[in-house]
Every structure is written in structure tokens, then in C-alpha cells.
Amino acid sequence: MGHMENIKRVEIIIPQPELEAVLVLLEKAQVEGYTVIEKARGKGQRGVQDARGLTDAFSNALIIWYCRPADFEALEENLRRVLNEAGGVCGVSEAQWIAH
């Protein structure tokens, strides 16, 4: 295997209307990159979201963020606050990525 770097894969699932606020958090922390998948359906403590209708009120967004452990720790408290207020989940797993 070529050069692979250890990294965290952070996955944040939040209500779609909250997306821009979370991206602002990431921007402020000057993260290097992230990927966003919009209009996901889901179910959680706040009921079923069917991603239908004329607004984003019933959709979720999913953010994938590869980062160094320290970057995540720096944002953790802010994320926890958003998740508590607006709902959603944030999972973190160990990964490696192709350094480039």
C-alpha cells in the first residue's frame, strides 16, 4: 500500500434548515474541506422526515468531513450544542486517506 494517512471520518446528520448554520461553524474553524448530501429522509427523536413538500422542513442534510482528530475536538462542543437544540446525530470513525 502506498502512503496512507490516519484521519477521522466525521459524519454529521442534521435538519436541512440547519445546514447553513453548521457549514458556517466549519468555515469559522477553517476546515480544509467537506462534502454535503442534501434532501435525505430519516427518522429520529423528532419523528419521521419524508423529504417531501415545498420546503426543506422535512429533509435532512448529511455532512462528510475528513479531518485530523484535533480539528474535530475543537468543534465538538459547538456540534453537540447544535445537535441538542436542532436534532440529528454525529458519528466519528477511524479512517485512512490517500494523501494527495
Place this chain on the structure above:
Amino acid sequence: MGHMENIKRVEIIIPQPELEAVLVLLEKAQVEGYTVIEKARGKGQRGVQDARGLTDAFSNALIIWYCRPADFEALEENLRRVLNEAGGVCGVSEAQWIAH
């Protein structure tokens, strides 16, 4: 790092027409939450799915489910049966999540 809880990240990829049946499985098991991304393309043993056309016949759906190991084990047999009959894959990885 704040309080992080160990958890399983289950990812189920199945034919889109099979989605509602799998969600019913999850509902019956009274899972706390899941997220669904629809209309994914893909390739597998049953050929290429291009997510085009007038029905969902050629699309896949992706379910992300964070759960405790026991929750997954309880559903494993049912999932295996669906995957065998209808196709698709189910991957499980170790994760932590922000307890909230």
C-alpha cells in the same frame, strides 16, 4: 474530547423498490433512528443500476443506521434474508457518536 459513545455504523444498500420493506423491518425492531439517501446508482451481481427512467426500478437506496451492537444482531438474520432475495450489501463499522 467530550463524551463520546461507542456505537455501530450500519450501512444498508438495497434496490430502491425494496426500501419500504426494509424500513418496515427497522420500524418493527423499534430502532431509534435512521437516515435514507434515495436514487443512488450502482453496480453489483444484478448488473448496473443507472437511476434513470420513469420508475425506481433502476435505483438503489442507502440507509445509514447508528445503533448499539445488540440492535444490529437482532436484525441481522432478517437483513441477510432481504439481501439474498433482493440484492444489495450491508456494511458495518465501528464508530463513536456524540452522545446527546
Place this chain on the structure above:
Amino acid sequence: MGHMENIKRVEIIIPQPELEAVLVLLEKAQVEGYTVIEKARGKGQRGVQDARGLTDAFSNALIIWYCRPADFEALEENLRRVLNEAGGVCGVSEAQWIAH
């Protein structure tokens, strides 16, 4: 737990216009399967991609590929080259999957 097999979960995020080229790489390597999510937003070294407009120029695609370690290693160099030229990231994590 029933029979679970150890496997790699490879996640490739690339500019949407580059997608077909990467799928051709996978096809040539005769991979068993993959899943594609299109029209993702994102941010990276090459700026913000908002997934809007009349072409795919500002969208990313995400490929999920469960494979054996050797399969990934065989493709690693090619992937690295694409990522260097066209941008994007490729993360790999340990997973198990329901053998079927």
C-alpha cells in the same frame, strides 16, 4: 452475530465530471460492485462546489466501494493520480459485511 466478513469500505469523492472516468477505472479492475451518489456539494482546495447551475461543473460525486484489501491496493496508484489531477478525496475504513 452471524457470519460477517472483514472488508474495506472505500469512499471516493471526486468532481462529478470526473465520475465516468473513475468508474471506468473500477470497471477495468473488474470490481464486484459499487454505489454512486451524485450531485453532492462540497468544499476543498479547489473552492466551493454548490451543485447548482446548468452543468455538473460545480457538483461532486461520491463512490462507495466495499472491497477486499488487495482490490483496493491494486487501484490505489490510479486513484491517487486522479485525485492529484482532478481533486477530491479518498477515505478507507475497516468494516465487516454480511456475507451473502
Place this chain on the structure above:
Amino acid sequence: MNTDLILTNLLSPPVLFFVGGLLAVAVRSDLEIPPEIARFLSLFLLFSLGIKGGRELAHSEGGLEMWLPLMVAVVLSLVVPLYTFWFLRKRLDTYNAGAIAATYGSVSAVTFVTAVSFLEGAGVPFGGHMVAALAIMESPAIVIGVLLINSQRKRESSSSLRKVVREAFTNGSVFVILLSLVVGLIISEAQYEDVRPFSDGLFKGMLSLFMLDMGLLAGSRLGGLRSRGLLFTLFSLVVPLINAAVTILVCPWLGISLGNAFLLTILAASASYIAVPAAMRMAVPQANPGIFVPMSLGITFPLNIIVGIPLYYSLLELLY
């Protein structure tokens, strides 16, 4: 009450397609209309409605005739959330009481559009400023709902209020209606004739397809209410009728014309299922959309579309 009117309304394509959508859910058809298409249809309807209203306005004279209905609209959007919150507060937690109050104080553009289409079929004139009334009534109730909730919360959440006020005044659908209204107002007759085959010609057809989707949505969201108490169902049936009755009595007394009075009644009776859930998920995530959305979309909307339109019109006709 004129049974002819009920039939004409019931047998109009938009209402038939709405019922068809409900039916599709009932027989568990896999029929679905992509959300992107529903948004396009809705964008078209707001565009068409705005242009039409603007054009009317260009030909109208202004004066009291014009301002009076707008003032009634403002009063309604302030009073309805207050009295409903006062009623609900004793029977429900603050969050849901506030969200329901906002829902019934705000309005439904689709109900309004269907009412306009009914008036046009009946050949009854109405003022272009009524489209402005629709735009005006969409947001104030939402702000009031959040204010009422905040007044009862321990930890004042000023951020949620800021979010909701910003949203109230920059809301996409309000923006499109007002923009189209202005465009309709200032373009020349020739320009208008160029746009008409689109904005006017397609109106009934696009509305029919949109109502099919509304039926699908209403049917699928109704489920949520089944397990809840009777209170919600009764509320969704009775409050619109109260609001309508009061408006029906007040309008002739204020000298508002038949067409305008009818549209005001529809605004008073209708409840929001688009703007309110969007605002609440951001500002008051504690409120349960599984309650207030089925109420407005699953009960009040069909009530107004199927029974309300001919009923309110018949009652007003008695007074004019």
C-alpha cells in the same frame, strides 16, 4: 345553500385531482410526483397569481376600497394566533400551542389560488390587492407564535426569534408573489400579452397537477393524527369555520366587495402547512410537526377546498 355551486366546485379538475391524490394514498398506489416538480408547479402558481394580481392592480383606483381589505388581513393575522394560543395553552404544552396558533394565523396560498380559480369560473371580480393580502398574512402569525412561545420559555431564545423574523420577511414564496405582483403592475399591456399564454393559459392545468400532489401529500401526512386525541381533529374543523364566520359577518358591514370578502374569508379560514413547518423546525424544534401539519394539511385544507369554498360563497351571497 346552492347545491349547484357545491357540484361545480366538486367537479372542477383541481378538486377532482386533489381527491384523486387522497384516493391514491388510500389504495396505497405507488404514484409519486418528484418534489422538484411540485416546487416548479408551486413556483408557477405564485408567479401566475402575482402577475394576474399586479395586472388588476394596474387597472384599479386605490383608495379605501383597496386599503380596507388589507387592514382586515393584518388584523386577522394578529388576532387569530392570539385567541387560538389562549385556547390551546390550557390544554397543551407551550411549544405545540404556539405552533398551532401560528399555523392557523398564517394562510395557505394553494387554498387561495383554488378560490381565485373558483371566482373566475363564477365570473365574480376581485381586486389585485387581494394577492398582496395573501402575502401580508403569511408571516406575522409565525412571528407572534414564536413570541408567545418565548414569553413562556425559561431560557429566552432570542436567536430563534431572530431566525424567524428574518425568515418571515425573506421567505421564498412571499418573495415570488410580491415580485410577480410588481412585475404585473409595471409591465406594458403588450408585455403582459406575451406572458399570458404561459401565466394564464396553463393556470387550471398546472393547478390540477399540483392539487394531485397536494392530495398525495395530505393523504400521506394524515396518518400522524390517528393516534392523537380528538381535540386536534375538532380544532382543525371548527377554528376555520369560526374564522370564516366572523369574516363573513364583518366584510359586508365594512363595505368590502363580494369577491374580496370571499377571498378574505378563505384567507381567514385557511391554515399554513408550508411556511410554518419550515419556520418551526428552525426556531422551535420542540414543536411536533406530526401534529400541526396533519391538522392543517390533512383536515383544514380539504375542508376548505371541498366544502368551504362553496359554503362561504353561498353564505356571502345571502348577505350581498
Place this chain on the structure above:
Amino acid sequence: MNTDLILTNLLSPPVLFFVGGLLAVAVRSDLEIPPEIARFLSLFLLFSLGIKGGRELAHSEGGLEMWLPLMVAVVLSLVVPLYTFWFLRKRLDTYNAGAIAATYGSVSAVTFVTAVSFLEGAGVPFGGHMVAALAIMESPAIVIGVLLINSQRKRESSSSLRKVVREAFTNGSVFVILLSLVVGLIISEAQYEDVRPFSDGLFKGMLSLFMLDMGLLAGSRLGGLRSRGLLFTLFSLVVPLINAAVTILVCPWLGISLGNAFLLTILAASASYIAVPAAMRMAVPQANPGIFVPMSLGITFPLNIIVGIPLYYSLLELLY
């Protein structure tokens, strides 16, 4: 055969755009139409077709004239899957034989719509009940296909049958056609005139855009067949012609009018590429859509659209 007819058909915008779509795939253009838009166009076409058919029906008299074509439709949708399955069973595994039988027993709404547009251009009348024939023929062949497969499977999979029967009768596109047919039947003339600029006025244009997408899809799905044997290609060319020939001979003998006979022929000759793959992926995932979809969409569909329409019509004209 009337060469004028071939040209008129070939030079009609829908056919030209279909060929354009095939061409785009051939030159590897990156042209693509979002699936949501294709679904909108298809929804529009079914809506428009249903309303039009319902309107015709409202003016028609019923009686044998009406029931006879419907009975022929039912017979066709039972006989075609049976004889094709019997033929294929000896040459292919059960799963694919059953799926192909269902494909050719069911019908293609787009082929039908193009044929209607051809008849209108030629000024030939046809009955509104033919739209009902289209709806009727969509599902039975699918149920029969699954029954035939199950009859040969060891482990009776009754769940797959249940799925397919449920789907057959609640299928979104059948639902929209029938709903629109009923709406067209019961609305007043004035209501119809309101919807017409949409349902009628846009028909040819929307059909043209839709056919562009069909060309793109047919072109891109054709690839799958290349590596397979000649059997599939021959089958896709010959079976439609057999079905058409039989229908062409039977219809005049039964006293069915020219327009209706032509539409029945098209239904007999056409093959499904929408309902069948959807049903099969759920009920018989062992069948390979890489075989039956290119057959119906990549070969039979263009055959009918380009050659079949003028050919069947010319043959029928000889007999009337």
C-alpha cells in the same frame, strides 16, 4: 404502402426528437434530461391522454362499439404472455422467459401516445375508451408472467405474487390515466376549455421533449444486448409484427372502427419498459433487466415508432 405516410410520421417532431436522442448517445454527447423532468413529462402525457379520452367518452354512446375493443384488449393481454412464454421456455431459464413474456404482453403508453398523435394528424377519429384499453392492458400480463414463473419454481414464493398483484392494481401510471379519464368524463365543457390550453395545447411539444429523453434512454440501454445472442433481437422484431398482424386481421372482422383498430394494433405490438422492470425487480429479481429492457426499449419501441405506426396504418387502410 403509402410512402407519404412514412415520411409524415418520420418527419414529425416526436419521431425526429427520438432519433435525435439515439444520435446523441451514438456521438457520446453529454446531453441528459433529469429523471425528475422525464417523470413530469410522462405525468403530463398521461394526464393529457386521460382527459382527452374522458372527453371523447362523454360524447360517445357506449354499446358494443365500446365494449368490443376492450374485450379484445383483455384477450390480447392474456394470450400474448402465454404464447411467448411457451416459446421462450424451451430456449431460456424460467425467470427471463417469464419476464420477457410479461414485457410483450404488457404495453407501452408512449407508443400509444405517439400513435394517438399520428391519428390526430391524419384526422382519423377514435374512441375515448381506447385510453381505458391502454390502462387495462398494462398489468394482467405482469401477473401472468409471475404466475408462470412461480408455477415452475420449487419454493412457491407467494409473497412475490402478492407484491405484483398489489402493484398491478395500484401502479402510478395506470392510476393517473384512469383518474384523468374519469375527470375528463365528468367535468363540464367550460371546465374542459379551461384545462385545454395546457392538456391539449402543449401536447405535441411536451411529447417531443419526452421522446428526446426516450431516445437517450433507449440508446444508453441498448448496449446491454450487444453481447447476447441473436435470439433476443429477432424476438424483439418478430413478435410485435406477429401480434400486430393478428390484430390487424381480427379487427375489421369484428367490425371495430379504423381508428380503434389501429390503436389496438399498437397496443398488441408494443412492449412495456416501465411497469415490467419495476415489478420484476421486486417480484423476480432473478430475471435480468439487462435483457428484457433493451429488447422492449431499444428494439421494439423504435420499431413501432418509426416503422410500425405507418406500416400498421397502411395495412389497416387496405382492409377498410
Place this chain on the structure above:
Amino acid sequence: MNTDLILTNLLSPPVLFFVGGLLAVAVRSDLEIPPEIARFLSLFLLFSLGIKGGRELAHSEGGLEMWLPLMVAVVLSLVVPLYTFWFLRKRLDTYNAGAIAATYGSVSAVTFVTAVSFLEGAGVPFGGHMVAALAIMESPAIVIGVLLINSQRKRESSSSLRKVVREAFTNGSVFVILLSLVVGLIISEAQYEDVRPFSDGLFKGMLSLFMLDMGLLAGSRLGGLRSRGLLFTLFSLVVPLINAAVTILVCPWLGISLGNAFLLTILAASASYIAVPAAMRMAVPQANPGIFVPMSLGITFPLNIIVGIPLYYSLLELLY
């Protein structure tokens, strides 16, 4: 300059909706139009433009009258990228210089469509071959841009050139314009009349909705330029005016008609924000779309739509 003309243009629905879209971004409205819908609107406009052009072409005579503007178009698409690259190369890295040169050498179909709609309002005739000129000018500048970049790169990247040449000639939007042009050219008058309520009737309305989306997009992408130097802003304002001025002077001299000269001027002045970013992200990912897209979409496009159209037309009128 005719102030009436400025007003007529400014108060046309497409321009008003474009300004509305900019405004929506300025007040941070959450208004958004799904990208699938924007693609549908754009597909419609290209379809409508192509059919219209083809129809004109069917009635026209050919000869020098027809070939001259096409030759001017070819010359412009070669000269503009060369002179702008030469200018930029001294002030910027090769990648961005090449991308900007390609941007300004290529054209904007939406600007062209708006200009056509302006001409129709003014009742000025123009040739159907001008639609071919639009298609012709889309790609050559892109190929030249990449060639210029490659000529300066160490490691010749021949794969990027191959990609871009392939894309240039199979580009979806060029394909749709040319296909529709051919269809419009060869269909019969009766066939054309069938398509017209769609292609012609909806033109202004669909263009208005599309321009609303263009306003939203232009507004949101403008942000990127703010932090950059003044060079880019000046370039985006001055180069279109230079290109327009030269074309305005040359056309009357070549005996090109007023309508055609106006459309050529618009093509010269317009810059690409669709084809170029798509090609560059594949072939020259080192170029920064955060620079060249805001330039063409955020500055040059509004300049042409709001000021350019009446300005260029007034200047040409002086010379004719």
C-alpha cells in the same frame, strides 16, 4: 441613445425577474429553484430557439446574406480568445488567463435568447441562421483556450485536449440547439403549428422564470470576486464593450442586416458561464472557477442584459 428602448428593455418581464433574483440574494431570501427545473427551462429555451430558427431558415434563401454572419461568428470566436489571452498572460498565471480567454471567446445562450425576445418585441426581423451562429461560437474558444494553456505547460497534457475537443463537439446544449434547428427546418407547416403553442406560446413566461433563477445564481456567485483585484471587474466590463463596438462597426460595412448585426454584437459581447466551467473543471482543474464564473455570470451577463441590449441596438440604429 433612445431612452424609450432602455425602459422597454428594463421593464420587460425577463429583465425584471433577473433583477428580482439578484434582489432575493441581496436580502438573503431562501428562495431557490431546483437545478432540475433550471435545466428543464434551459432545455425548453434551446428547443424553442432552435425550432424558431429552423422555421426561419426554411423560408430563407441562403446565399451570401446567410454565410457572411456565420463567417463573422467564426472569426470572432477565434480572435477574441487570442487577444484576451495575450492581454491577460502578462498579468495572470497561464491557467486562469486561458480560462478567461475561453470564457469571453465563447458565448451565452441566455443572453442571445433575451436579445431575440427583445428583437421580437421591437418587430425587427433576423435570420434563422443566427441560431446556427450561436451554436458555432460556443466551442472553438474553449479549444483555443486549452491549446493556449497547453502551449505553455511543461508536461503536455494531451488527454485534457482530447477531453475538451470531444466535449466541444458533443456538448449537450449545442446538440439540442442544432437538433431543434434541423427539426424546425424540415417539419411541415402543419407540424410546426402543432408545436407552436408550446415552443412559441410559453417562450416569454418560461424565459422569465429562467431569468429569475439566473438572477439567483448570478447573485450567489458574485461573492467570489469581492476579494479579488479590480482587474477582473474592469475586464468584465470593458472587454464586452470592445467586442461589441468592433462588431457594430464591421457589420454595416459588410452589408449584414440590422437584426443579424445586433445578434452578432450580442454574441461577441457575451461570455460563457455554462460550457466553459464544465470544460475547465475537466481539462484544466488548475483554473479557478471562482474567478471566471463571477466575471461572466455576475458582471458581464447583467451588463449585457440590462445595459447592453438597448445600447448596442441604439448604436446600430444610428448606422442603419
